[in-house]
Amino acid sequence: MYLDELWSKTSELLDCEVEVHGWIRNHRPQKEFGFIDFSDGTSVKHLQIVYDSTLKDFEKLTSLHNGASIQVKGILKKSEGKGQDVELKASEITLIGDCPESYPLQPKRHSLEFLRSIGYLRPRANLFQAVFRVRSMAALAIHEYFGSHGFVYFHAPLITASDCEGAGEMFQVTTLPIDKIKGEVNYKNDFFGKKTSLTVSGQLQAETFATAFSKVYTFGPTFRAENSNTKTHASEFWMIEPEMAFCDLEQDMDIMESMLKYVVSYVLEHAKEEMEFLDKFQEPGLIEKLNKLVSSSFTRITHEEVITILKKADVKWEFAPEYGCDIAKEHEKYITEYFGGPVFITNWPKDIKAFYMKQNPDGKTVAAVDLEVPGAGELMGGSQREEDYDKLMARMVELNMNTEELDWYLNLRKFGTVPHSGFGMGFERLLIYITGVENIRDVIPYPRTPGSCDF
């Protein structure tokens, strides 16, 4: 029996014989008896196993190693000890797979850096048992939210011949023998007959599906070949990109807010023990922070108003706030504190935003929005998309973009164009916020960052 089953019917199983299999997380043998902190990883809650010298192989059992896998038969009993309600009084313990004393993951505090170096073992550590279970739960929550709101889940292509953001920081994908190329590359000979890269966003393709199904979302990997070694950048990460037809910026924000609250509530409810663990050991006050988010109403304010507030503030800024310019981390922090909760900042200067965003009548701003969250900074970004063919074309020409390559994207504005909006949320950024873990490397099973592609 797996532990998740056992915990779901403890009272039923009390004083009954059960059989479990799992790993020794910590073993404390004594003279006449022994305690095993036992888990099979199906629950953050461990099971205490008690055995005593009446077992025929008692001597051998006392020398069982941490990390070894065992099978245990016994009676589930009310526990008299502190720290657990029930324990398993073993009648038979069988070693399945031994573990040497040199096992790197001992029951003590290891540094996160060290745990990254044993990435294939760290999911067995308590912190990562909680983090990756929360990751799984949050992913489920996202699918349930969109599924129950009539969204079609759309798998955007990963290999692409176009560059959505025009950022240029893409990984090239090729089957050419690159050590044999001399000078100019003939991409006719490459696998797809053209130059291809890994996608940085599925948005443009999601727009084609939004104009077919009205409500769609992507949830898949995206890639950035950006040489940034920070706590919040990874070269491979998962993104959620919803896209809605017949939806303006206000309605876009409604969905952003409702989705975020749903996912956070869902995790708080369905990963209670994981969140309690993280609240206790990772970020004291974590649950309170998240509960506050769920019950708060999000402020909506324009970029211009934000700059006015920042300019009036009695703060010595490292970067002076300016109309028409981006805002810095210190400004984001100030604004969320100023309003005491999450803030949607809308109508950004067009020159610092992407080409596809809807141009506002003022000629200076676009219908873009960033969501700033206390203690997390920017958590999502979205916009209404430019649905006017001529305006979009003009903007692309202005930015010197290849309009021919994106003719299909432009054509969406020719064939029954509609107002539509969408947003993007980096899944790992959300997880950093929900788990209280600080480094993106610690919320991704196998992180890929500049110079690092292990396991």
Place this chain on the structure above:
Amino acid sequence: MYLDELWSKTSELLDCEVEVHGWIRNHRPQKEFGFIDFSDGTSVKHLQIVYDSTLKDFEKLTSLHNGASIQVKGILKKSEGKGQDVELKASEITLIGDCPESYPLQPKRHSLEFLRSIGYLRPRANLFQAVFRVRSMAALAIHEYFGSHGFVYFHAPLITASDCEGAGEMFQVTTLPIDKIKGEVNYKNDFFGKKTSLTVSGQLQAETFATAFSKVYTFGPTFRAENSNTKTHASEFWMIEPEMAFCDLEQDMDIMESMLKYVVSYVLEHAKEEMEFLDKFQEPGLIEKLNKLVSSSFTRITHEEVITILKKADVKWEFAPEYGCDIAKEHEKYITEYFGGPVFITNWPKDIKAFYMKQNPDGKTVAAVDLEVPGAGELMGGSQREEDYDKLMARMVELNMNTEELDWYLNLRKFGTVPHSGFGMGFERLLIYITGVENIRDVIPYPRTPGSCDF
């Protein structure tokens, strides 16, 4: 209002004013009135809109084009016409975005080849409205199945430095300026400081998570740079790879069978209209085929027994069945017909299977399984994994593999090794089976195949 909402409360809304927005799928203007076949894509069921000459801009309305987007106000009425229960009697129709008469997607039968060439518009066609909605529903079903059975959803890395299958048919991922390389490549200068590729399977990493959480699954993209132009091969596709600790081959098959039945039942129940459409226009008998699968019990038989049956069969084979060899498509077909349902074939000759499969005591076979399904051939493949360090190491050395590169994988057998099993299912192969669509290019939003990477 979106149509999914309207259809969910039709009786409530009867004789009430509603406002909808969407696209004209087909327009049939008459002298005194007009009919619009209308959809916003949130449901395969369209809404019929009726307008007449009492509307002030009647003349203009009669010239509305197919494909145009409109907003319609009107009263929802019981319909007297054939083919629908209700219709919308319009009081106001507003054009949102026009569509030229050259619109490629006219309301007539287009070939699948032509529709692929307008891949950004084909999701608006009836067939693809059904197919991609079923795709979304099946993905949800997979997450629900594993979520409700205590599995942790694990995101396997996409960029990898190792080659799971040893197949060698991988896409290289690089940021090196490949037109400037002269001779030998110094991978120290590449983004990750080593040679990297796109993964062909997340299984090896999933095993590390299975030995931490016991029950895990992946659901993500995988890549094969195989130069096969067939109806069932794509270069980029989605795979589901569950992996379970304390699970032998029999239990593995239990999960394969239960998952498949769950997903098929879920789609039949939650995508009823889509499946009826596909049954009617794509594969007559589709629903019956799927219902039969759900109610059948799957046969379990060894590879050796299969060969014996094939040898005894009164059939002139194109490929003679042989003990110790793989079986051909014609054999798969015969076997599923012979048993009148899905067949698990187990204990395959080790030389035609992967290195990580558990070696059986006979020294000749491995604890592998393929699931053969009537009308679909091989739908899933799985195995118990070799958990014995020495046996696994010996096999890898025998196959001339780089054991150093996979030391972390081998180490799982050192640190509390456990019997464990898993399987893989190509998501698109499942969709071909469920939708009755024949070509993998038609169940992927934007297919990537040799020489083809459009949109």
